[in-house]
Amino acid sequence: xxTQDDQGREGAIAMTxxxxxxxxxxxxxxxxxxxxxxxxxxxxxxxVDTAVATLDGAARLIHIAGVNRASDDEVRDGNVTFASQMAxxxxxxxxxxxVVVFANSTQAGNGSAYGSSKEAAADILGAVAGDLGLKxxxxxxxxxxxxxxxPFYNAVTSTFCHILAEGGRPxxxxxxxxxxxxxxxxxxxxxxxxxxxxxxSLEENILVSExxxxxxxxxxxxxxxxxxxxxxxxxRDLFNTYRSYAFSVRPAIAxxxxxDPRGSFFEIIRCRGGESQSSFSTTAPGISRGDHYHRRKIExxxxxxxxxxxxxxxxxxxxxxxxxxxxDLPMSIDMPTLWPHKITNTGDDTLFxxxxxxxxxxxxxxxxxxxxV
Numbered sequence: 001x002x003t004q005d006d007q008g009r010e011g012a013i014a015m016t017x018x019x020x021x022x023x024x025x026x027x028x029x030x031x032x033x034x035x036x037x038x039x040x041x042x043x044x045x046x047x048v049d050t051a052v053a054t055l056d057g058a059a060r061l062i063h064i065a066g067v068n069r070a071s072d073d074e075v076r077d078g079n080v081t082f083a084s085q086m087a088x089x090x091x092x093x094x095x096x097x098x099v100v101v102f103a104n105s106t107q108a109g110n111g112s113a114y115g116s117s118k119e120a121a122a123d124i125l126g127a128v129a130g131d132l133g134l135k136x137x138x139x140x141x142x143x144x145x146x147x148x149x150x151p152f153y154n155a156v157t158s159t160f161c162h163i164l165a166e167g168g169r170p171x172x173x174x175x176x177x178x179x180x181x182x183x184x185x186x187x188x189x190x191x192x193x194x195x196x197x198x199x200x201s202l203e204e205n206i207l208v209s210e211x212x213x214x215x216x217x218x219x220x221x222x223x224x225x226x227x228x229x230x231x232x233x234x235x236r237d238l239f240n241t242y243r244s245y246a247f248s249v250r251p252a253i254a255x256x257x258x259x260d261p262r263g264s265f266f267e268i269i270r271c272r273g274g275e276s277q278s279s280f281s282t283t284a285p286g287i288s289r290g291d292h293y294h295r296r297k298i299e300x301x302x303x304x305x306x307x308x309x310x311x312x313x314x315x316x317x318x319x320x321x322x323x324x325x326x327x328d329l330p331m332s333i334d335m336p337t338l339w340p341h342k343i344t345n346t347g348d349d350t351l352f353x354x355x356x357x358x359x360x361x362x363x364x365x366x367x368x369x370x371x372x373v
Contacts, residue, residue: 012036013191014054014097016082017064021154022103022183025146026062028315028338029187032295032369035059040089042082051089060099061086062190063125069153072113079114083121087128100129101137101190106179108140139189139196142203146183146237147244147337148314157241160212164219165245172209180204180211182237184295204234211238218242221272225253225332227298229273230358236296240337243298247336252323255302255330266330268302269356277360283308283343283351290342290373297367298358299335303327307347311373312339320373327352340371 013030017023018039030037040054041047042065055061063086067078083102090096102125108118122138129136149158157180163170185202188194194202218239221228230236257266268278283289283306293315301310305327313320315338323333324346335341345351359367 011057011059012038013060013062014038014040014058015062015064016040016042016086017066017103020064021146021149022141022144022186023064024148024316025183025338026064026187026190029184029191029193029295031315031371032293033191033193035191040086042085043078046085048085048089048092051085052092055089055093055096057095058097060101060192061090061097062101062103063121064103064190066103066118066121068114075113076117076120079117079121080124083124087124090128090132090134096132096134099135099137099192100125101139101192102126103186103190104138104140106140106142137196139186139199141186141189142179142181144183144186145180145241147241149183149241151245156208157211157215157238158245160215161242161245164215164242165249170212170215172212175207175209177205177207178211180206180234182234182241184237214238215242219246222246225255225269227269227271227276227358229271230298231274233296236298236358240296240298243334244336247334251321251333252325253332253334255332257330268332268354269300271358274358275360277357279355280304281353281355283345283353285345285348285350288342288344289353291340292368292370293340294335294337294367295369296337298337300332300356301325301335301341301343302330302332302354302356303343304330304352304354306345306349306351306353308343308351308353309346310341310343312336312341313373314339315371340373342373 015037018027027037038054040051065082067075102122104122105118107115126136143155145155145157151159151162160170181203189196218228230239255266257264303325307326310323310333311320
């Protein structure tokens with residue numbers, strides 16, 4: 001089993017780049033662990049006194065902020081400047097974090113402006129950590145994928161998911177092999193929840209055409225409400241990535257209700273492989289269930305009888321989306337990963353609800369984090 005790093009387990013975690021794709025996922029992972037993350041601004045917004053105050057007494061520093069889409073000079077200057085700013089703050093802190101983590105890239109040292117600047121940034125942070133007697137983790141990350149990546153910017157996975165969710169047909173331009181790592185796994189490496197010695201076991205080597213094939217099959221299956229085979233962690237993470245784009249296009253899944261004099265029947269879910277668990281609840285009027293989120297678990301809510309409102313909110317945002325559902329017009333809502341959610345009985349009668357999850361509930365690893373919608 002992956003082991004936790006042995007330092008920096010207590011206190012707040014200082015981090016740069018919290019507003020970006022990997023930063024958002026890392027903040028979410030820290031939140032799920034019950035710890036606190038505190039931002040450190042870099043670049044033009046950098047203030048050394050503020051940075052020193054944030055770093056002083058922190059459990060670890062995770063440096064994610066970087067520049068990868070700009071002119072060569074801007075890329076070089078940006079990455080080196082950000083690292084130099086963090087080095088200055090570390091040197092000035094009376095009680096610097098015992099662990100300094102750099103979200104580096106496997107492109108470091110490849111001769112490009114980006115690769116050279118990432119290598120230089122690692123040297124800067126590594127040198128100051130060595131001088132101060134701090135543990136330095138240089139985490140070289142490959143191609144990242146995950147929920148809410150920016151299409152046509154973050155990675156080809158984001159672009160494929162966006163196009164497929166919108167009903168388009170992506171094309172493969174360069175069918176090369178990619179090493180893919182889910183952003184939540186990357187976050188676990190950066191926070192020390194999983195030892196960096198296990199990084200290779202979390203990565204998936206895959207051709208771009210194979211990636212598109214998986215995502216296309218996911219899109220085709222999910223268009224009818226079916227869940228593809230998500231028995232393998234990579235397939236589950238890739239499907240959850242696709243779902244984050246599909247949810248904005250079609251959050252509700254209409255179900256076909258068949259009725260005759262005997263009563264009515266409708267199919268709730270069709271899963272094409274892997275273990276799963278179904279459960280059923282009754283809820284009194286005015287009562288809510290939920291107010292939690294999942295990092296990796298897939299969960300489907302279906303009202304069988306009664307009236308309810310399902311509310312969801314993307315973590316770290318204030319906007320709440322609500323869906324009014326009733327057993328008379330059966331539909332399912334799949335909970336997006338990293339979105340707090342709840343269901344409230346808004347009717348006058350008992351609410352009957354079916355819940356489905358793609359995995360068996362495990363008390364030791366429930367993947368259920370309390371958070372009010």
